[in-house]
Amino acid sequence: MADLVLLNGKIWTVDPSRPWAEAVAVDGDRISRVGTSREIKPLVGRETKVVDLGGALVLPGFIDSHTHFLKGGMALASVQLRDVTGREEFTARVAAKARELEKGEWILEGNWDHEQFTPAELPRKEWVDAVSSDNPVCVTRYDLHIALANSLALKLAGITRDSPSPEGGEIQKDPVTGEPTGIVRDAALALVTKHVPEPNLNARARAATAALRHAAEFGVTSVNDMAEAPIFDQSFETYQKLLADGLLKTRIYFYIPIDKMELFEELRLKTPFGNNWLTIGGLKAFADGGVGASTAYFYEPYADDAGNRGLLAPQMLPEGIMEARVRRAVAAGLQASIHAIGDKANALILDIYERLAAAGPIRDKRFRIEHAQHLRDEDLGRFGRLGVVASVQPFHAVDDGRWVETRIGAERCRTTYAFKSLLDGGAVLALGSDWPVAPLDPLTGIHAAVTRQTTDGKNPQGWHPEQKISLEEAIKGYTWNGAYAAFAEDVKGSVAEGKLADLVVLDRDLFAIEPAKIKDARVTMTMVGGQVVYERPRPSR
Incomplete structure (x- = not known):
C-alpha cells in the first residue's frame, strides 16, 4: 500500500x-x-x-535555476525600496529603517530601481546622509550591479575624491565637485561591502529559513544558488546546518565562485556532489555587469552613452584567464556557469566553449550561460549546437522592456531575451528568477515568458511578441529543463515513477x-x- x-x-x-x-x-x-x-x-x-x-x-x-537564495532571505528583513518612485519616499524608507536599528548597524539590500523614479535619476548620498548619520548605508539597485553608499559607508571604505575606480568597476564622482556621489558600480561595490560585518550563523539560519518559507509558498521545490564570492562559504555553512537539523525543505544546487576552483581540485571533487537536498553544482563566473548599471559588455556603445561599451568583469582579466579556468574545469570534471549579459560578453563565452568543443565533446559538461540576455543573430544557434544551457529569467524581459531600448536602441532589442529563437536553435532553456533581483514566484516568470507583457502595461500584445514561448515550454523550463541543467533529470523535473x-x-x-x-x-x-x-x-x- x-x-x-x-x-x-x-x-x-x-x-x-x-x-x-x-x-x-x-x-x-x-x-x-x-x-x-x-x-x-x-x-x-x-x-x-x-x-x-x-x-x-x-x-x-518548480525548479528555479538562478537565485541568490541566502541573500534573498536576508532581503526579506531589509529596507524595501523596490516600489519606491522618487527621492522623498526613498529617504523616508531609509530613515524608518535607521530608527529600527542600533547605532553602527548597516542598512543593506533595498533593491531600488531608478528607472521608475520621477525624474529617472540615480540616487545620491545626500538623499540619505541626514537620516542615517549613525548607520552605514549600502543599498543595491535590484540588479545587484550598482549600490548607493552614504557618507559614513564611504568613510569606512576609505573612498574619497582621490580614490581611483577599480578595474571592472566605477566610483561615480560629481562632474563639478569631483566628490563621490555615493554610487558604486560592479567591482567597486566590494570596496564598501568588505566592511560589512559577517552575520553570525544563527542570523544566517533565520534568513535562510525565511527564504525556505518564501520558496514553499510559491511552489519552488529546488533552487540553484549562485552565491556571491563574499558569502559563498557562509551560505554553504548555513545550508549544512539546516540540513543537519532536518530543516532544509527546499533542494539546493550550490555554485562556488570560479576563482575558488582550487577547492575542488585539491579534493579531486567532481560535480555534481552531494545528496538530493544539498548538492555542490559547479563553478559560477562573471563575464560582465548589467545593462541597468551600463556595465554589460557590448560590441557597440550604449545608445545613451556614446563613449561606453560596458565593462568586462574582473574574472575576465587579464585576457585569457577565463578560458584557462574553464579548461581547468573541464579537466577536473566541473560544470561552469558564466554570467553574460551584453552581446560581446555572450559571444566571448560562446567562443571559449566553442574552442573547447574543438578539442572534444562538451555537451555532457552542460556548460551554462547565465542570463544570455542580449545576443547577436549569429550567436543564437550556437547554444543548441554546442549544448550550452541558456539559463534565463523571463521576468527581466518584461521589467527591462520598459526602458532598455533607451540604453541599447531598437535594433539590438530585436534579439534581446530571445527565448523562442534559442529554443528554435535547439537550446535547453532553464528558467529562473534571479531572486531577490526579481520576484521568486515561478508563475510570474511563466506569465512573462508566455505573454511578454511589460510591467508598465504598455505592451499588452507583448514586447517583441515573436519571442513568446508556449505555456508547455515555459513550464518545462521551470521543471525538466531545470533538472537537466543540474544533472538531475533522472530524479526530478517530471511526474514519473x-x-x-x-x-x-x-x-x-x-x-x-x-x-x-x-x-x-x-x-x-x-x-x-x-x-x-x-x-x-x-x-x-
Whole structure:
C-alpha cells in the first residue's frame, strides 16, 4: 500500500511518455505510481493518507535555476525600496529603517530601481546622509550591479575624491565637485561591502529559513544558488546546518565562485556532489555587469552613452584567464556557469566553449550561460549546437522592456531575451528568477515568458511578441529543463515513477485560462519528497 495518494487531479507530468494523469501514489519520498484515479485507488490502505485534488492542476515542483537564495532571505528583513518612485519616499524608507536599528548597524539590500523614479535619476548620498548619520548605508539597485553608499559607508571604505575606480568597476564622482556621489558600480561595490560585518550563523539560519518559507509558498521545490564570492562559504555553512537539523525543505544546487576552483581540485571533487537536498553544482563566473548599471559588455556603445561599451568583469582579466579556468574545469570534471549579459560578453563565452568543443565533446559538461540576455543573430544557434544551457529569467524581459531600448536602441532589442529563437536553435532553456533581483514566484516568470507583457502595461500584445514561448515550454523550463541543467533529470523535473515526489498544486488550470491571467494563479499546496511543506490557508467564511 502507498504512504500517500493524490486522486482526482489534472496532472501535467512533463513526461512525454504520459503527458497527463489523474492520480499519483507516493512511497517514502518517491513517486511509486502514476495513472488514473481508478488505477491508483487500489493502493490506498488503512495507513495511506489520501488527498482528493478535486480536479486541481498538479505540476512537478518548480525548479528555479538562478537565485541568490541566502541573500534573498536576508532581503526579506531589509529596507524595501523596490516600489519606491522618487527621492522623498526613498529617504523616508531609509530613515524608518535607521530608527529600527542600533547605532553602527548597516542598512543593506533595498533593491531600488531608478528607472521608475520621477525624474529617472540615480540616487545620491545626500538623499540619505541626514537620516542615517549613525548607520552605514549600502543599498543595491535590484540588479545587484550598482549600490548607493552614504557618507559614513564611504568613510569606512576609505573612498574619497582621490580614490581611483577599480578595474571592472566605477566610483561615480560629481562632474563639478569631483566628490563621490555615493554610487558604486560592479567591482567597486566590494570596496564598501568588505566592511560589512559577517552575520553570525544563527542570523544566517533565520534568513535562510525565511527564504525556505518564501520558496514553499510559491511552489519552488529546488533552487540553484549562485552565491556571491563574499558569502559563498557562509551560505554553504548555513545550508549544512539546516540540513543537519532536518530543516532544509527546499533542494539546493550550490555554485562556488570560479576563482575558488582550487577547492575542488585539491579534493579531486567532481560535480555534481552531494545528496538530493544539498548538492555542490559547479563553478559560477562573471563575464560582465548589467545593462541597468551600463556595465554589460557590448560590441557597440550604449545608445545613451556614446563613449561606453560596458565593462568586462574582473574574472575576465587579464585576457585569457577565463578560458584557462574553464579548461581547468573541464579537466577536473566541473560544470561552469558564466554570467553574460551584453552581446560581446555572450559571444566571448560562446567562443571559449566553442574552442573547447574543438578539442572534444562538451555537451555532457552542460556548460551554462547565465542570463544570455542580449545576443547577436549569429550567436543564437550556437547554444543548441554546442549544448550550452541558456539559463534565463523571463521576468527581466518584461521589467527591462520598459526602458532598455533607451540604453541599447531598437535594433539590438530585436534579439534581446530571445527565448523562442534559442529554443528554435535547439537550446535547453532553464528558467529562473534571479531572486531577490526579481520576484521568486515561478508563475510570474511563466506569465512573462508566455505573454511578454511589460510591467508598465504598455505592451499588452507583448514586447517583441515573436519571442513568446508556449505555456508547455515555459513550464518545462521551470521543471525538466531545470533538472537537466543540474544533472538531475533522472530524479526530478517530471511526474514519473521512481522520481522524487516534488509536486505543486494550483488554484486554477493554467491550460484553461487566458495567458494574461496566469500571474493571478496561486499555489495551494507544495510537496517536497512526499511531505507537505506549504498549504495555502483557506479563506475564513
